[in-house]
Amino acid sequence: MKLAVMGAGSLGTIIGALISKNGYDIDLIDVNKEHVYALNTKGATLVGHLNETIPVKAILPSEMKEKYDIVFLLTKQLHNQSVLEGLLPYLKEDGTVVSLQNGIPEEQVASIVGKSRVVAGTVNFGATWKSPGVSELTTEYEAFKSNAFDIGELNGQITERIHTIQKILESVGHTEIKENLVGAKWFKLLVNVTMSGLSTALGCTFGGVLDNKVALTSAVHIMDEVIRTAKAQGITFIEMLGIDFNQLQVTDESQIPHRMQLLTYAFTPQRSLKASMLQDLEKGRKTEIDYINGVIKAKGLQLGVDTPFNNLVVDLVKKAEETQQLPVFEENIKYFEELLNSKGK
Numbered sequence: 264m265k266l267a268v269m270g271a272g273s274l275g276t277i278i279g280a281l282i283s284k285n286g287y288d289i290d291l292i293d294v295n296k297e298h299v300y301a302l303n304t305k306g307a308t309l310v311g312h313l314n315e316t317i318p319v320k321a322i323l324p325s326e327m328k329e330k331y332d333i334v335f336l337l338t339k340q341l342h343n344q345s346v347l348e349g350l351l352p353y354l355k356e357d358g359t360v361v362s363l364q365n366g367i368p369e370e371q372v373a374s375i376v377g378k379s380r381v382v383a384g385t386v387n388f389g390a391t392w393k394s395p396g397v398s399e400l401t402t403e404y405e406a407f408k409s410n411a412f413d414i415g416e417l418n419g420q421i422t423e424r425i426h427t428i429q430k431i432l433e434s435v436g437h438t439e440i441k442e443n444l445v446g447a448k449w450f451k452l453l454v455n456v457t458m459s460g461l462s463t464a465l466g467c468t469f470g471g472v473l474d475n476k477v478a479l480t481s482a483v484h485i486m487d488e489v490i491r492t493a494k495a496q497g498i499t500f501i502e503m504l505g506i507d508f509n510q511l512q513v514t515d516e517s518q519i520p521h522r523m524q525l526l527t528y529a530f531t532p533q534r535s536l537k538a539s540m541l542q543d544l545e546k547g548r549k550t551e552i553d554y555i556n557g558v559i560k561a562k563g564l565q566l567g568v569d570t571p572f573n574n575l576v577v578d579l580v581k582k583a584e585e586t587q588q589l590p591v592f593e594e595n596i597k598y599f600e601e602l603l604n605s606k607g608k
């Protein structure tokens with residue numbers, strides 16, 4: 264079985280290396296020449312909550328030769344059209360693309376490679392690319408090992424191929440097959456919209472959001488907007504940490520302190536996480552904001568759900584992209600404070 268990771272960056276380096284270590288034949292495909300060279304000559308060096316160097320085979324997209332059975336898609340969504348069009352000649356007729364990106368990219372992926380060749384999943388840990396050949400695991404080891412991926416078929420069926428993919432991903436960490444894949448993707452979207460989007464807009468870690476009353480109250484409202492948008496489409500989130508997020512819509516102001524407590528409980532173990540979108544801003548790059556908070560803004564508009572907190576996150580992140588200035592917490596928190604005051608919240 265011939266495997267590939269398409270986009271061996273922060274996550275792809277770790278995932279590709281650990282699958283390779285388990286004896287699978289996997290190519291780590293990436294456009295960064297220096298990174299590809301370092302991976303081939305020195306191996307993949309995993310740091311942070313991991314500490315090992317693993318021999319891997321890395322190639323540039325222009326060096327693809329063989330056809331792949333399974334490709335783990337780990338480039339940023341911004342590049343999906345060109346990445347997938349380039350991959351098409353190298354994907355077997357009965358091959359599969361495992362879309363592991365944040366957001367809800369499956370429709371677009373399917374429109375390029377064909378619906379029957381797509382399965383999807385969520386990555387439940389964080390990683391940061393450090394330098395050529397080196398990637399850092401930013402989630403604590405136990406949390407990473409015990410809850411690495413949720414995966415599933417788009418139609419929720421339990422098939423032989425989803426079991427095969429589960430077995431491969433178990434090389435990295437615990438992998439659950441979800442019949443409610445849409446609910447799993449939307450739960451990850453809720454996390455990304457609420458915590459990654461807001462922390463990026465404020466230029467802080469997840470802990471920075473939890474430690475500030477205005478930020479945490481805003482996070483509750485952002486989460487509420489996601490829940491309302493999901494509900495309007497008939498989407499049911501999977502449960503996480505025994506919490507049913509479907510029940511957390513804010514119908515009365517008095518519920519806000521309880522929601523703040525729940526967010527603190529759920530994300531305290533992730534305090535040190537820095538959203539991948541903030542890492543993009545630090546590198547002077549465009550973020551996936553259109554595919555994360557932008558999805559809620561667009562769907563909210565379409566479905567008649569008001570999403571002012573989420574729209575503010577989109578505006579602030581886009582401003583940072585355009586001006587190439589990193590968000591400053593003390594400046595941007597004022598916009599959220601104004602929004603809270605204007606709503607009398």
Ligand SMILES: NC(=O)C1=CN([C@@H]2O[C@H](COP(=O)(O)OP(=O)(O)OC[C@H]3O[C@@H](n4cnc5c(N)ncnc54)[C@H](OP(=O)(O)O)[C@@H]3O)[C@@H](O)[C@H]2O)C=CC1
Binds near residue numbers: 363
């Ligand atoms: N990092 C994290 O903690 C998490 C990220 N995710 C999601 O996973 C996905 C990947 O994220 P992440 O690993 O952070 O992203 P990175 O940007 O770190 O990695 C993507 C890699 O793909 C490379 N690349 C760009 N264009 C191409 C191309 N045409 N062909 C092959 N490789 C290409 C990039 O090279 P170059 O940098 O030179 O452009 C980079 O090395 C995203 O959707 C993200 O939202 C999900 C959970 C956690």
Ligand SMILES: CC(C)(CO)C(=O)C(=O)O
Binds near residue numbers: 386388390454536
């Ligand atoms: C929440 C986090 C950090 C890890 O799952 C992530 O998905 C991201 O910021 O891209």
